[in-house]
Amino acid sequence: MTQKETTKRAAKKAAPKKSTAKAKPKSKKRASKKPSSPGWGRRIWSISWKCGLIVIAAVFIYGIYLDQIIARKFEGQKWHLPAQVFSRSMALYPGAAVSHNQLIAELKLLGYRKVANPRQVGEFSASKTKVDLWRRPFLHPQGSQVEQRVMITFDSQGVSSVSRNKDRRQLAIFHLEPVLLDRILTGDGEDRLFVPAEKIPQPIIDALILVEDRSFYEHHGINPFAIVRALMVNISAGRTVQGGSTLTQQLAKNFFLSSQRSLVRKIREALMAVIIDFRYGKDEILEAYLNEVYMGQDKARGVHGMGLASQFYFGRPIAELTLPQQAFLVAVIKGPSYYNPWRSPERAQQRRDLVLRLLMEADQLNVAQYTAAVESPLGLRKADKPVHQKLPAFFAVVQHELARRFGNSLLKQSGIKVYTTLDPMAQEAAEKAVKKTMARLGKSDKSLQVGMVVTDKYSAGIAAMVGDKVPGYKGFNRAVEIRRPIGSLVKPFVYATALSHGDRYNLATPIKDQPITLKSGQGKSWSPKNVDRQFRGEVPLLTAFKKSINVPTVNLGMSIGVGSVATTLDKAGWRDKIPEYPSMLLGAVNGSPLMVAQVFQTIADNGRYRKLSSITSVLDMDNNPLPASPITPVQALDPATNYLVQYAMTQVVDSGTASRLGKAFPRTTLAGKTGTSNDSRDSWFAGFDERNVAAIWVGRDDNGKTKLYGSSGAMAVYQDFLGDRPPISLRRTPIHGVVNGHFERTTGVAKQAGCENSIALPALESSYHPAKNCGDPLSWWQKITGG
Structure with a gap:
């Protein structure tokens, strides 16, 4: 066996043997055991702080959003202040x-x-x-x-x-x-008169904080203690009897929120109050509140702010209010309708006295001051004395002139001030005269209507205007919009044209009063008649004028030329087309009281033409005047000739067709001219004293017959006007180019003073050449006619 094999066998023996028996299972208890999970408290805490962060982030983001809204309001234009219109x-x-x-x-x-x-x-x-x-x-x-x-x-x-x-x-x-006539509102219906905080009497501020928010200068927009206290009181009473809102919260609600009661709105109100208090000083918050707070209702107008409330309740500036009146303004905040002093005077006085008692308890009044204050009446303005005037005819002219001179968008600007020419006393007298006279004339004809314009002789401004027999009625403005024949009101311009030819005519010159027939280019004939259907052969020019005799006027007009008369009328300010027909000489010229007032204003102003206006100046929100073209006077009529026409008009009142007016004011020199159109369809009068020029029309909208002459209709309105506004006698001062002449009564020949059968009359110096003795040289009329 080799060494390698021996090593492998030894390693194999040393390796553990794989068991064939089944592994012993673990116990049941040990098999089901798992790691322990966090407790409920830890889980709630985890969710809470995460949600809290989300809420805080949301509130923060929402606060930034609200902050931008608040900044735009406070740092921009807090209110759109109505345009103020002054007299x-x-x-x-x-x-x-x-x-x-x-x-x-x-x-x-x-x-x-x-x-x-x-x-x-x-x-x-x-x-x-x-x-x-x-x-x-x-x-x-x-x-x-x-x-x-x-x-x-x-x-x-x-x-x-x-x-x-x-x-x-x-x-x-x-x-x-000037008198504040009105404020022209925008669509929100809120009316206010801004007053800076430093011009609000200190007792009002002291009483406001004492009654509405005693910790105003200590809290940061909201007062949690006041909220809790109010909650407990309301729960105890079973109804809402006390509020816990601070002045800042009330301001936030009035500025940005609705009056709907809900928890969401209340939270938003509190949040905005905190932001307002953080961003702005207490004095600025207080000023905004004093000018924003709702103080009552003037028909369709909401009365906001202390400044307007002072005028609304007492008819005077806030700086002039007595202490009890100041206390009332604070008292009425709680419920302007509930404490309406005209409907519930006892309730309003009790609330005022409560405010006074709180001032005394806070040592801001002594006992003597408190006693005197509670014993004083409310001192309200008379309920029938409006805080804004109903002047529909005049305001229509003002708005038209504003648009023409300053553009249609002017009234959309905040805080502009429009100074007008209206004379409040003249307007009041005109309205009274219209009501009184039309009630009397209307007994026989209920269809009669009226238009009246009064101007200021010195400024050429419209001092008063009435466009309906019901002066406050907003509708058809007869003072401006009618076009009716002006009748004999054209005659002063016929005679002015003639008298400008001093070498041919003077006030004593005889004028033919004989039948005359004129033919038009179309072959139609016209034979003018005198009102009394009589002819006198000849009448002095002054007599023809003051008695308003038609035929001599036509003869005179034809001799000087219809076109010349039309030119005189145009120079005096008549801006409509003038028909150059003979019938124009007797008033076949259509016009309105405003147009008539314009040309008679020229006569009253010594022959100077100045376009009538209703506006003197306009200031922007910063009290800077807006540029406007000045009205330049033009000498339309020769001053000396104009003086003779003025004199003739005084004789109309003294002994002519307006003599009844002269008898009513016997020691006053007045100038006037009556006018009546064909079939007595239109009754006219134009006249002036030292201060005002008036032009009046009385007639029917359907152009029906009225049975009125100028002296019995329109002049009756003027007479009643002067009865309420006593006239100032005309100052007939000598004028360059006019002398006191003497003329033979029947021939009009210039004479020396003291000659028999002579009359003293003013005359043009350039053409007055009296005989050296009381002889009888050829008269001017003889020189003209050659006989």
């Missing part, structure tokens, strides 16, 4: 055509308080010829006006002087603040 600002200066009574009426409209001796802003005292006024500060289009105390004195012509009380310095001009 004109009353200007007072030596010679201003403002009477003592009119100033006092204006001050009362602005909410000034009459006292024995003014001691603070917003007060005035008055004697028979003086007014001692402490004016409020306000924003004027020409810049901010500071509070100022002045003494205003009056004479029979109006304002005689304005002096500053502190040093008796005479002021060249002094403005009152």
